[in-house]
Amino acid sequence: MASLNNVLLRTQTPFLVAKRFRGKINIQKPRKPHFERQLLIDVSKPVYGPPKSSLPEIVLCGSLINRKKKEIDNPFERILAKECLDWFNTSKMVVFLHMNAISMEDKTPVFAALRKNDMHLRCYGKKIVSMATKGTRYEAVNQLFTSHQNIIFGQPENAGKLFKILKKTPQMVVMAGIIQDRFMSRTELVEYSQLPSLEAARSQLCSVLESAGSSLVRNLNLGPQTLVSHLEKHVELQNKPVKSDS
Incomplete structure (x- = not known):
């Protein structure tokens, strides 16, 4: 038995034993820390200045001027602005x-x-569109931009196809549009897309004008034709031989 105990590993007893604190920790009124710890806490305590709302404007004026960003002339932005304006003018x-x-x-x-x-x-930022439309008739569209904006350029006859394509993509929401220099809301754009094409509208107008002309000619010829038929009937009655009583 003794030889068996020498072969097996012996369990060593730990030198430290975890033991629960005998009393409860006072959270509401903790004990004051040691002097050195209290000194470190006081030294590392952050210092906050007065709130800006309580400061006079003359104090804040200099900081606002210093914080103002300087506008840098970027040639690439001017190229994009010119391209954006060309799209507005040609579409x-x-x-x-x-x-x-x-x-x-x-x-x-x-x-x-x-x-x-x-x-x-196309996708343009607010600064690019502002540079492109400044001083032009499209300057009012800047109210629609908060950051980067997606814009579709095309021709009015493709409005119906546009809504058919965007119907499959609900992530793209139409806000407004410009058609032939007229600013339209989404409802007006939908109504415009449901209108017939220009060729169909012209054919309908021609048919209406032709029907009105033919109706006018028919009404004008109705009186003379009626008179002629009555005269022919009268002549026929006059030329008809009279039967004798004998």
């Missing part, structure tokens, strides 16, 4: 979109479908 239909979270995998088919139907999806 008779401009539609502004609100873009929710969307992956590039879902956005690429929409971009390709718009390009196939002669419509172009």
Whole structure:
């Protein structure tokens, strides 16, 4: 038995034994820390200045001037602004979109479908659009921009196709648009997209004008034709031989 105990590993007794504190810790009224610890706490305590709301404006004026960012002339931004203005001037239909979270995998088919139907999806920042539209008739569209904005440039005859394409992508929401220098809301854009094409409207107008002309000619010829028929009937009655009583 003694030899067996020598072969097996013996369990060593720990020198330290964890023991619960005999009393409860006073959280509401803790004991004062040691002098050195209290000194370290006082030295590392953060110091806050007075709130800015309580300071006079003359004190804040200098800090505001120093914090003002200097505008840097960026040639690339001027190139993008010129390109954006060219799109505004050459496109008779401009539609502004609100873009929710969307992956590039879902956005690429929409971009390709718009390009196939002669419509172009572009993304410009607020500063670029402000530089492009400043002093032009499109300056009012700056109210729609908060950061980067997606814009669709195209022609008015493709408005119906635009809504069909965007119907499959609910992440792209139409906010407003410009059609032939007229600013329209989303409801007005939907109503415009449901109108027939220009060729169909012209054919309908021609048919209405032709029907009105033919109706006028028919009404004008009705009186003379009636008179002629009555005269022919009268002549026929006059030429008819009279039967004798014998």
